Amino acid sequence: MWRDHLTEIIVFSVLFLLVSAMGFVAARWRAPKDMAHLDEWGLGGRSFGGWITWFLVGGDLYTAYTFVAVPALMFGAGAAGFFAVPYTIVIYPLVFLVLVRLWSVSHRHGFVTPADFVRTRFDSPVLALLIAITGIVATMPYIALQLVGIEAVLKTMGVTGDNALARHLPIIIAFAILAAYTYQSGLRAPALIAFVKDSLIYIVILVAIVYLPYKLGGWGDIFAAADAKFDASPNPNDGILLNGNNQLQYVTLALGSALALFLYPHSITGVLASKNRDVIKRNMSALPAYSLLLGLIALLGYMAIAAGVKPLPGAKEGTVDSNTVVPLLFDQQFPDWFAGVAYAAIGIGALVPAAIMSIAAANLFTRNIYKEYLKRDASPAQEANVSKITSLVVKVGAVACIVFLDPQFSIDLQLIGGVIILQTLPAVALGLYTRWFHRTGLIVGWAVGMGLGMWMLYQVASPTRKHFGGSAFPLSEFGFDTTRTIYVGIVAVAVNLAVAALVTLALRAAKVAEGVDGTTPDDYFADEGDPRVTPGAERDADSAREPVA
C-alpha cells in the first residue's frame, strides 16, 4: 500500500517538482535574445562548454532505464548483464574519432541532424529521409522506456491503481510537466536538470556501494550469493562468469550497442550542442567516470540477490517485473527518506534523456520531413515552432506506448530500435570519412540490413515468447554446428555494408550518376569561430538540382 511509503512519496514529489521548476526557468538560462530559432531551441545555441556538455551527454547516455534494467539483467542472468561496462568503454574513443568530424561539418553547414549531413554529403533526399525516419522510429520506444523506469519506482512505492488509466496517471502528469518545460526551454531544460539528476545519482550510488556491502557481509559474500543462485538455476547461460556459448554474444552486443548509441539522434544532438571540438574531445576522456558508476550500479543486481529481494509481480499473471529489483533493494535496505532520494534520482533520471530524445526526434521531423517535403521556404522561426509542437506529439506517442501496450512490448521495441539505428552506420559514420559508397548502394544496403535484422529478431525465442525474445541469435540458424549466439545488429550491419559495397561497384561500372558532394575535406576540421557556409546560396543550389533516387 502507498500509505506505507508516505515518506518516500513526499521526498520523491518534492524533488520532482523542484526540478520541474528548474526546467521552466531554464529558458532564461544562458538565453539568447531570440529563442525562435532551431539552433537555440534544439541545440542550446550550440554554445555549451565542458561541464554542461559533460552532464548533458552523460544524462543522455545513462538513462533511468539503464539504472533499472542493467541491474535487473545482472539479477536474472549474471555476467551477461555486465556487457554495459565494455559497451560504455568502447563508445568514447569512437566518438572522439568520429563525432568530432560530424561536429565540424555541422558547424560549417548549420546541420542540426545526422540526416541533414547525409542529405548534403550524398546529394540524396531519399537517403536523408530514410535516415530521418530510422532515427525517429528508433527513438520513440527509447522514450517509452524512460517511463518504464519511472513506473518501476512508482510501483515499488505502491502508487498503482486498479485500471489502466489510474495506474498510469502519475506518469501522465509527470510527462505533461516534462512536455511543458521542454516546449518552453528546449535543450536548455535537460541541460540544467542534468546537474541535479547526476548529483543525486552520484550521492545515492556512493552511499549504496559503501553501505550495502557492509550490511550484506562484504563483496565476497555478495558474489558468493549470486554464484549460488545461478548454480541452482536450470538456465545454462547464467552465472557470474561467461561460458563458451555467450562470449561472442557478449562482445558483439557491447560493440554493437556502442556503435548504435552514438548513431542515435539524441546522442548526436548532445554532441552538436557543444561549442567547439575541444569540449567534445575533453569530454570523451572525462565521461567514462559514468561507466564506473554504471559498473557499480550493475552490481546492485547481485546485492539484491544477496539481500534476498523478490521482484514484484509483472503485468501478466505468473510473471515477475524484474525492473523493480533495484527500487525494492533501496526500499528494504535504506531509511525511507533516503530511498525517496534514490527514487527521485531515477525518476528525474528519466526526464533528462526523454527531453533530449524528443527534441532530437522533433528536429529530425522538422529538418528532414517538414522543411524538405512540406514547406521548403520555412523560416528559422517556423522551424523552431514546428519542432516544439512535434516534441509534444512525440511525448504523447511515448505515453500512449506505455498506457496502451504491455511495457514488455516497449522493451522489445527498444531492442529492435538498436538494430535498426545501426543500419544508418554506413551512411552517417562511414560517410564522415569517405564518400566511396554510392547513394543508391547505401539505400539498398539499408533495406537489406533492415530486413535481415527484423527476420533474425523474429527468429529469437525466449522462455516466455516465441518471437522477438532477445537479441542473441543462435548461429545454428545459419547452419553452423554450434550453440554459440551472436548479436543480431552486428550481423545485419555487416551484411548492410557488404551489399552497399557490391551495389556501389555495380553502379560505378554502369556509370550511374553519384550526385554532388556538398562538403569539402576541409569542412571536417572546422572549429569554433569558423565562418558558416552561407545557407542561402546552398539552398538555392539544392532546389535547382534534379530530384535524385
Place this chain on the structure above:
Amino acid sequence: MAAPEPEAPTTAPSRAKDHSPWNWLLFIPIVVPLIPVFFNGDSPRVFGFPRFYWLQLAFILLGVGTTTLVYQMTKKRGSR
C-alpha cells in the same frame, strides 16, 4: 571502422589537426575490452571481486588514460 584519415589534406593546413598518428592509440580501448580471454575468469580476486568484474572496471581507466593522452597530444597549441 575505416582508417582515421583517408582524405588527403587539401587547403588550409592550419586546421588539419586530426591527422595525428596519436589517434591510432584510441584503438587500444576499443579492442582490449572486447577480448573475453583477458577478463573471463574468477581468479585472482581483488577485494572479493572476481577478475571478470575488477578487470573490466579497470579497463575504464585504460580508456580514460588513452583518450586523455591522445587529447593532450593532439590539442591545439598556440599558433600551430
